[in-house]
Amino acid sequence: MPEKSGPEGTARDGGRSGRPRPTGHDVASAAGVSQATVSLVLGGKWEGRVSARTAEAVRAAARALGYRPNLAARTLRLGRTRTALLVVPALTGDFFAAVHRGAAEVATAHDFGLLLYPSPEGIGTAPDPFASARTALDGVIASSMAPEALAALRGEGEGLPLVMLDSDEGACDATVNVDIADGMRQVAVHLREMGHRRVAHIAAAVDSWTFAVRGRALRETLRAGGGEVVTAERAPLGVAGGLEAATRALTGGTGPAPTALVCDDDLLAAGALKAARRLGLRVPDEVSVTGFDDLSLATAVEPELTTVRLPAERVGAAGMEALLAVLDGRRVETTGLPATLVARGSTGPAPDGAAR
Structure with missing residues (x-):
């Protein structure tokens, strides 16, 4: 007979390992803290309430135990799916792959899922991939999008929170730009x-x-x-x-x-x-x-x-951080990141007589 699953994810791992799935109580015991502290740390709400040392102890215990929070229960409790959509023009080059890595690292640290949507049209109007499932997302990070795509991504009326990368688009909640x-x-x-x-x-x-x-x-x-x-x-x-x-x-x-x-x-x-x-x-x-x-x-x-x-990875990371701030109701300033010239062998002095 299949074992029952409790609200904290106490079911065995689908019958695959035979071991009970670790719970928030297990993490709290291993770290020597309360379950409330575990919730604060793994929910990204610990700053100003829990010391950095305690937060790291909780994260270390969670990693050691292989703990994964029950996202379905959390969604019902918080009214969020903890899932964001990253829309990029293409994944054919290094740049947007690095943007994705940066965003994914921050998302993972805050127990967020990140869906990737490379627009089939490249840089231009992107069809809305979740038109019928908008409630499956908490927000969107969009890079190099055409202005016409924003209406589809945000929806009619009260749309999804939107962070734009590499844009001067004003109709968004935050912007992250490289100079x-x-x-x-x-x-x-x-x-x-x-x-x-x-x-x-x-x-x-x-x-x-x-x-x-x-x-x-x-x-x-x-x-x-x-x-x-x-x-x-x-x-x-x-x-x-x-x-x-x-x-x-x-x-x-x-x-x-x-x-x-x-x-x-x-x-x-x-x-x-x-x-x-x-x-x-x-x-x-x-x-x-x-x-x-x-x-x-x-x-x-x-x-x-x-x-x-x-700094492509920093662009992705800053975009995800800005979206998290928007979702928490915090004020978000436009983020500016530096660009750096790297001089190599393809440039040299102008040919003789060319300068004037």
Whole structure:
């Protein structure tokens, strides 16, 4: 006869192990604390009520026992599912995989589930994957989403709490951004200091806030230092797009060719390196190339790519932390994270006679 399951999850593990599932009482006994303290710590409500040392003792006891809280009972008690949805454009590259790792680590530490939804359309309008099951979620973290997608994700009327990553969207509960503009300014200053005045922008053919910011910061910084963007070639994100756009930039003009190609991401920059090589141009002696994101690809190409490093895991972690704060009713300020230029072998001084 199957054993009964109590409210704290005392059933045996589905008959698989034959061992009783550890309970909150077991964790409390192992840590030498009350069950109320266990609930506070594992529910993420301990700060200001329990010492950090006690909280770590509770977590250590839970790990040692293999304790997992009864989420169904908790949902009934708190009115929450403790589940969040992370919407990203794609998982084809390092960046959003790292965003997911950062968010998942924070979610796990707070006993939250994290559902991942890579939009099949890439960066753009995302269909709502939970239109008929909105109550299964406590909130949404959305990265690089088109504005039209927000209505679907939040629902009509009182929608789900929403944290946006990499956006200036105002109709959300919190925003987490990397200082993209400063990252591109660092690229422009780096090139300017090496004598580059004629720059081509290999721009992502994506209408989103993050890429608009990159283009604007590049133009303004170059102009302030006496340089210019002589052409902006839009391209689909990817190596092939970068190859075609960079070829146009290097061969399509009537005046002097640009001495540097500034690319909106590392995949485009890899294509730009291929374009230079196919045209017989030496990088960086005859043309410099920069990327953005600092993917693993940046050190796989030759020469290694000068690029802008974005703290992807910190973005995901900050997004999850912001959502938890929103759910707890705490005030959330816009989070800003730094971008860092990483200079490598794909950039060098402008060719002789190019600076003016």
